[in-house]
Amino acid sequence: MTTAPRSVSIFGATGSVGQSTLDLIGRDPDAFEIFALTAGCDVAKLATAAIEHRARLAVVADERCYADLKAALSGTGIEAAAGAGALVDATDMGADWTMASIVGCAGLAPTFAAIRKGRTVALANKEALVSAGAVMMSAVAQSGATLLPVDSEHNAIFQCLASGDIDAVARITLTASGGPFRTFSREEMALVTPAQAVKHPNWSMGRKISIDSATMMNKGLELIEAYHLFPVGLDRFSILVHPQSVIHSMVEYRDRSTIAQLGSPDMRIPIASALAWPARMETPCKALDLATIGRLDFEAPDEQRFPALRLAREAIEAGGSAPAILNAANEVAVAAFLDGRIGFLDIGRIVEDVLARSNQGPLATSIDEIWTIDLSARQLAERLAAELIN
Numbered sequence: 001m002t003t004a005p006r007s008v009s010i011f012g013a014t015g016s017v018g019q020s021t022l023d024l025i026g027r028d029p030d031a032f033e034i035f036a037l038t039a040g041c042d043v044a045k046l047a048t049a050a051i052e053h054r055a056r057l058a059v060v061a062d063e064r065c066y067a068d069l070k071a072a073l074s075g076t077g078i079e080a081a082a083g084a085g086a087l088v089d090a091t092d093m094g095a096d097w098t099m100a101s102i103v104g105c106a107g108l109a110p111t112f113a114a115i116r117k118g119r120t121v122a123l124a125n126k127e128a129l130v131s132a133g134a135v136m137m138s139a140v141a142q143s144g145a146t147l148l149p150v151d152s153e154h155n156a157i158f159q160c161l162a163s164g165d166i167d168a169v170a171r172i173t174l175t176a177s178g179g180p181f182r183t184f185s186r187e188e189m190a191l192v193t194p195a196q197a198v199k200h201p202n203w204s205m206g207r208k209i210s211i212d213s214a215t216m217m218n219k220g221l222e223l224i225e226a227y228h229l230f231p232v233g234l235d236r237f238s239i240l241v242h243p244q245s246v247i248h249s250m251v252e253y254r255d256r257s258t259i260a261q262l263g264s265p266d267m268r269i270p271i272a273s274a275l276a277w278p279a280r281m282e283t284p285c286k287a288l289d290l291a292t293i294g295r296l297d298f299e300a301p302d303e304q305r306f307p308a309l310r311l312a313r314e315a316i317e318a319g320g321s322a323p324a325i326l327n328a329a330n331e332v333a334v335a336a337f338l339d340g341r342i343g344f345l346d347i348g349r350i351v352e353d354v355l356a357r358s359n360q361g362p363l364a365t366s367i368d369e370i371w372t373i374d375l376s377a378r379q380l381a382e383r384l385a386a387e388l389i390n
Contacts (some may be wrong), residue, residue, distance in 0.1 A: 007034040009090060011110050012101035013037035014045040016156075016206050017124045017150065018039045020268045021099050022049055024275060024283065029053070036090040038102070038110075041065040047072035057093065059086045087106040088113045097275065100125045100157065101150070102332055105374050108132055108328035112367055118143035122274040124150040126225045127331075131324040133228035134363050149229055153222055155270035156261035157230055163251070163259045169232050171252040174222055175242040176301065177201065179214040182243060186305055189355065192344040194337060201243075210228055211334045215347050219310025221330075224323050227316055234316055239309060241299045243347055246288065264288055307348045311355065322360045325377040329354035342388050350384050352356035 008025065012018045018037075025032045034055040039046040041062040041255040050058040050176055055087060059081045060069050066082035073080050081089070091113040101124035113120045116139055125127070140147050140330045149155050153174045153203075161169075180201055181189050198210040212218035219239055227234060250260040263269045266285040275281065301322070303310045308330075315322040333350040336342045342350070353375055364370045 003031075003283050005031055006097055007033045007093075007095045008097050008099070009034070009036040009038075009093060009114075009217075010099040010101065011036075011038045011087065011090070011114070012103065012125070013049055013100070013109065014039040014042040015101055015103060016269060017101040017271065018099065019049075021101070021271050021275065022053060023246035024268055024272055024281070025053065027039060027284070028281070035093040035095045038087055038090060040102075040106075043068045043072055045077045050078050051076055057081065057090060059090050061087055061102075084109065091117055094119070097122065099150070099271075100128065103127075103206065103369075105131055105328065108271045108367055108370060112136060112139060115139045115145045115147065118145050120146040120148060120277075121152050122148045122271070124271075126151060126221050127327050128318065129225040130221050130327045131374060132364065132367060133224070133323065135365065135367060135370065137228055138212060147229070148277055149225075150267075150270050150274050151222060151225070152263075152265075152267065152270045153249045154226055154229055155273050157226065157251060159261045159273065160249065160251035160259040161230070163208060163257075164253050166230065166232060168253050168255075169230075169236060169251055170254050170256070171236050171238060172226065172230060173238045173240050173250040173252070174226060175240050175245070175247050175287050176216060176219040177213065177251055178241045178243055178299075178301075179216060181214055182241065184305070186345065189305070190343060190345050193208060194340065197337075197344060207338060208331070208334055211337060211347070212330070215308050215344070216306040217308035217312070217330050217334075217347070217351075219301075221327065222307045223309075223312050224316055224326075231273070234313070239300050239301050243297055244293060244295075246290075246296055262288055307352065311348070311352055318358050318360055320362050321358075321373045322355065324364065324373045325355055325358045325360065326351060328374040328377035331383040332378050333385065336385040342385050346385075346388055350381055350388075353384055354381050 010018050034053045036057040037055045040061040055077045056376045063082045070080040087110040097120045098114040099122045174179035193239040197214040245265040247260045264286045272283045329351045333347040
């Protein structure tokens, strides 16, 4: 008997997660059929991937890039489309498995649309749950979709939970590398440049997520995401700094058994877990060699030097629109830092100031409401960043 290929769409195909997903698919092309690939405006990389993997559709979010994409795909038989509406429309193709890896709130609408189709969605866009967790999880419940976490920490928790019932969980621990400035003082961090901050010691990631790792906001956002994915209550979550990035997360059960997921720091491992689920697939990733690694270190996070962790936990406790405000302010602040307009420590200051000044209203019930909250927080963050410059 032969198994029909699994149909796949990748939203954010030119980013690091999208490229890693295509790398895995390319190693067993007969097992997969590509329906749609999307990108922001990287026409060259998108067209190359679409042609190589014989996609049916390629979409750029930026409509100004449509003519170039259409020209690049001329004569291939691959359909080209552009715009935010086209991203959502691409979910109508009904892929069995969708990778949601568009960075930031730009991924909200297509991720929500994919979930509503009731198929399998691999979630690498943490902002979908940070900004719109209640909306997204409600859609999952209504559609019957399968939501598979792709972030290494959440995928690790997902795998560890296969060992027992979630009602028997005593504690879930997300591990954090601590980023490139784990041992820096606040005074040293004040002098950090964007070039330094994007150099993660363990992982190969995009610029925005690398900055989030350096401020540890990435772990704060992951805490919010985990809070929605694994409903055990905020008091049962903890964060542990683990510089080697070998243990990706742990689940402790009521009998005090602790199950940990270990692996090399390669995003293709959690992607493969989601891509093949509920089975397993071969990957080219480096095997874990604990004898060579020699030691595994752990330490408690320092919320004085890395206030993002405190801000994220406070946002969960505040509820309502606070997590969406935190995420929007952080995106603006990180962009301002990467542009050289503000300092590294100003990122946390802006986020905290925006949270303090914003009207943290009731929980949003639609994507449109999320967008309104997001826009308001972004505008305030932009004003605060401009004030720092002046």
